[in-house]
Amino acid sequence: MVLFFLAPSAVPLVLFTLVPMVGSLWVSLHEWNLIGTMRWVGLANYAALLSDGDAWRALLNTVLYIAGYLPLVYIGGLGLAVALNRVTRGRDLFRSVYFLPVITSWVVVALMWKWLLNPSEGIVNRLLALMGIEGPGWWTSEEWALPSVILASAWKDLGFVMVILLAGLQAVPRDVLEAARVDGAGAWRRFRDITFPLLTPSTFFVVVISLINGFQVFDQVYVMTGGGPAGASEVVVERVYDLTFRYGRVGDASALSWVLFLVVLIVTVVQVRLQRRWVSYD
Amino acid sequence: MTANSLFHMFHQEGLMSRGRKAMAAFALVALVATGCAKGSATQESSAAGKTTVKYFTFSAAPDHVTDLDKIVKAFETANPTITVRVETAPYADYFTKLQTAVAGGAAPDTFELNYENFVSYATSGALMDMSAETAKDDLSAYAAKSVEAFKRDGKQFALPASYSAVVLFYNKDLFDKAGVDYPTADWTWDDELAAARKLTAEGVYGDFQPVQFFEFYKTLAQAGGSFFSGDGKQATFDRPEGVAAAKFLLAKPGTVMPTVADIGGTPDFDTNLFKKGKLAMWHNGIWQFAGLKDVPFDWDVVVEPASTKASAVFQNAVAVSATTKNSAAAYKWLRFLTSSEVTAQTRVATSWELPPLADPKAYAGYFEQTPPANRKAILQAVDTATPTPVIARQQEMQDIVTKALERAVSGKSKVEDALREAAKEVTALIK
Numbered sequence: 001m002v003l004f005f006l007a008p009s010a011v012p013l014v015l016f017t018l019v020p021m022v023g024s025l026w027v028s029l030h031e032w033n034l035i036g037t038m039r040w041v042g043l044a045n046y047a048a049l050l051s052d053g054d055a056w057r058a059l060l061n062t063v064l065y066i067a068g069y070l071p072l073v074y075i076g077g078l079g080l081a082v083a084l085n086r087v088t089r090g091r092d093l094f095r096s097v098y099f100l101p102v103i104t105s106w107v108v109v110a111l112m113w114k115w116l117l118n119p120s121e122g123i124v125n126r127l128l129a130l131m132g133i134e135g136p137g138w139w140t141s142e143e144w145a146l147p148s149v150i151l152a153s154a155w156k157d158l159g160f161v162m163v164i165l166l167a168g169l170q171a172v173p174r175d176v177l178e179a180a181r182v183d184g185a186g187a188w189r190r191f192r193d194i195t196f197p198l199l200t201p202s203t204f205f206v207v208v209i210s211l212i213n214g215f216q217v218f219d220q221v222y223v224m225t226g227g228g229p230a231g232a233s234e235v236v237v238e239r240v241y242d243l244t245f246r247y248g249r250v251g252d253a254s255a256l257s258w259v260l261f262l263v264v265l266i267v268t269v270v271q272v273r274l275q276r277r278w279v280s281y282d
Numbered sequence: 283m284t285a286n287s288l289f290h291m292f293h294q295e296g297l298m299s300r301g302r303k304a305m306a307a308f309a310l311v312a313l314v315a316t317g318c319a320k321g322s323a324t325q326e327s328s329a330a331g332k333t334t335v336k337y338f339t340f341s342a343a344p345d346h347v348t349d350l351d352k353i354v355k356a357f358e359t360a361n362p363t364i365t366v367r368v369e370t371a372p373y374a375d376y377f378t379k380l381q382t383a384v385a386g387g388a389a390p391d392t393f394e395l396n397y398e399n400f401v402s403y404a405t406s407g408a409l410m411d412m413s414a415e416t417a418k419d420d421l422s423a424y425a426a427k428s429v430e431a432f433k434r435d436g437k438q439f440a441l442p443a444s445y446s447a448v449v450l451f452y453n454k455d456l457f458d459k460a461g462v463d464y465p466t467a468d469w470t471w472d473d474e475l476a477a478a479r480k481l482t483a484e485g486v487y488g489d490f491q492p493v494q495f496f497e498f499y500k501t502l503a504q505a506g507g508s509f510f511s512g513d514g515k516q517a518t519f520d521r522p523e524g525v526a527a528a529k530f531l532l533a534k535p536g537t538v539m540p541t542v543a544d545i546g547g548t549p550d551f552d553t554n555l556f557k558k559g560k561l562a563m564w565h566n567g568i569w570q571f572a573g574l575k576d577v578p579f580d581w582d583v584v585v586e587p588a589s590t591k592a593s594a595v596f597q598n599a600v601a602v603s604a605t606t607k608n609s610a611a612a613y614k615w616l617r618f619l620t621s622s623e624v625t626a627q628t629r630v631a632t633s634w635e636l637p638p639l640a641d642p643k644a645y646a647g648y649f650e651q652t653p654p655a656n657r658k659a660i661l662q663a664v665d666t667a668t669p670t671p672v673i674a675r676q677q678e679m680q681d682i683v684t685k686a687l688e689r690a691v692s693g694k695s696k697v698e699d700a701l702r703e704a705a706k707e708v709t710a711l712i713k
Contacts, residue, residue, distance in 0.1 A: 033406060034382070034384065034385040035381060035384045035385060035402075035406045036406030036407055037407065118546040118547075122546075137542070139547075141543070142689075142694055228688070229692065230686075230689045230692070230694065246678075248402065
C-alpha cells in the first residue's frame, strides 16, 4: 500500500533521475563519442579534468554567476517582500504578478531578455541612449555576457524568493514588533533585531535552493549566449552540453557532471552544518 | 540559404530551436541511459511488401524541399517496392540530432554528411561499408576524385552527393552608385578593402565576411600559409601568414561590415542585408543562388580576391547507417539520389549546388543560367580549392580558432597572442 502511494513520484525519480545518474557514472569511466563503441579508461577522465583549463574556467564562471545572482535575487526579493508586506490592498494581485516569471518557460524569458538587451535594437540601450548613455554590448560582449545572464536570472527568480520571504515575514509575531515600537525602537532597528533574525529560516531555505540552482545554471546561458562570446559565459553545465553534443566527449562530460554533483553536495552539507550559527528557529 | 557549413556556424542558431533542442537532447540522454530508445525506425515495412527507407538531410531545407520531393517521386516510380521518407533539419541542429539518433539506436537508414563529419562517422563505425555493393556496381558516372574522398582504408563508406564553392557576391547597383569598378578575378585583398571603404555609406555596408574558422583557413591559404606543418603534427597558423589573414578579416567589422553587436544574433542577418540591397560585397556560397533569384537589383559573383587564389569548396556525401535492415534498398536510393539524371537536372534547374558527376555535359546547363552571369567563377574556385583542415577532434579545433578570432576582434587579445595560444591548443588536440 505504501509502495502504491509512493509510486507516482518514486517511479519517475528512479527511471529518470537515479538510473541515468548511475548510467552517467558508468559512462564517466569510458571514452565514448555517442556514435562509436565505449572504451574503458578507468578514472582517466577525472584525472584529465584537473588539468582541463576550460573546465576550471567554466567552474570559475559559474561561481562568478552565483556571486552576482545570489545577492541580487535575495536583496531584490527581500525588498519586494517587505514592500508587499505593508501593502494591504491588492497584495494577492502583486504577488501573482511578481510570481508570473517564475512559472514562465526559461526559453521564453531568456529570449525576451535577449531582445531587451539587444545592443543595437534593444529597449534597454535605447532608453540609455535617451539619457545620453551609450549602452554596452550586453550578451554580445565578453565583459557583459555574464552580467546579462545574471540580470535575466535574477528577474525571473525574484518572485520565488519574494513569496518565500513574504511567508516568513507574515509569520513574524506582530506583538513582538509592537512591543519593540513601544520601547522606542525605530523601523531599521526593528527590522535588524527582530524581523531579520526571525526571517533566517526562510533566508536559509532561499540561499540553499538558489545556490543549487546557481551551480546548475544552463537554460538561460544556452539560449542567450551559448557560452560565448569567446567562452566568456561558459558555465559548467554549458560545458557539459558542449562536450557531449558538440565534441563527442561523453565520458569527459559525465565526469564533469559528477564533479559538479560533488561540489553541490559539499556546498550544501557545509551550509546545513553552518546554519546552527546563524539560523534561529525560536 | 540551403545549409552549408560556414555561414550557418556564424549565425546564432534559430533561437527557439536552441531551447527545444536542449530539452530534446536531455530527454534523449535519459532514454539512452534507461534503454528505452531501442525502438528503431529501420525495420518498418508495410504489409504490401514495401520497404521504407528513411533519409535525413540538411541541404534540402528550406529552399529545396520540393526539389528533393521531385527526386524522391522519380525514384519511387522507378522502384515501386521502396518508399523514401525524408526528414530535414537545419544545418545548425543537424549533427546534434543525427548523433543522438545514432546513439539511441534509431539512426535513419540513410543520411547526409559533410566531409568534416564524414571522417568521424566513418572511423566510429557508424557507417555501412558499401564495398560489397560498389564492387558489383559501376561508379564511373562520378568524378573519380569525389568517390575517392569518401573511402577510408580502401572501403567505400559514402557516395558523393554534391559540391559547392564560396565566391564573392556583389551588388552591381551599389557599385554603379558609388562609381566603383566591378570586382574582377585579378583583385587582391587591398582592392577589396579599398572598394569596401568607398561602398560603405549611410545604411549600406561595403563588405561581409564572417570572422571564424572557415574563413580563416581559406584566407590563411590566400596569404600563402598552411594550417598544419608538413607532417601534420603541429598547427602552424600562428605564423606571419596567419597573422596577416586574421588582420585582413579583422579589418572589416566596425568599419565596412556590421559588428557582432550590430548583428545582435539576428538569424540570416547578412542574407537579408544583401537581399535588401544594403550590402555591396558578400563572401558566401553558391547555395545562395536560389534564394537570390528574385532580388530587385543586378548582382554577380567573382572568384574571391587574393593575390594567391585559394577557395573553399565543400563536398557533401550520403551514407548508409551501419545498423540499417534495408541495406540494398538504401544503397539503391543513394545511387539514384546522387547520380540519376533526374537529380542532375533538378540540381541544375534550381541552382541546388552541383552534382559530383564525371561528365561535365550532365550539368552544363548550370553554367548557362543567370543570374549570376559569371558562373564560371565557380570553376575557378574549384581549380584553386584549398582543403579544409580536418582532424578527429574537428569541432573542438574549429571552436578554438573561432574563439581566438573573437578575442582578437573584441580587442581582448592581440592577434598574434590569440593565434599563438590557439595554435598551441590545436597542436595538443592532434596528439
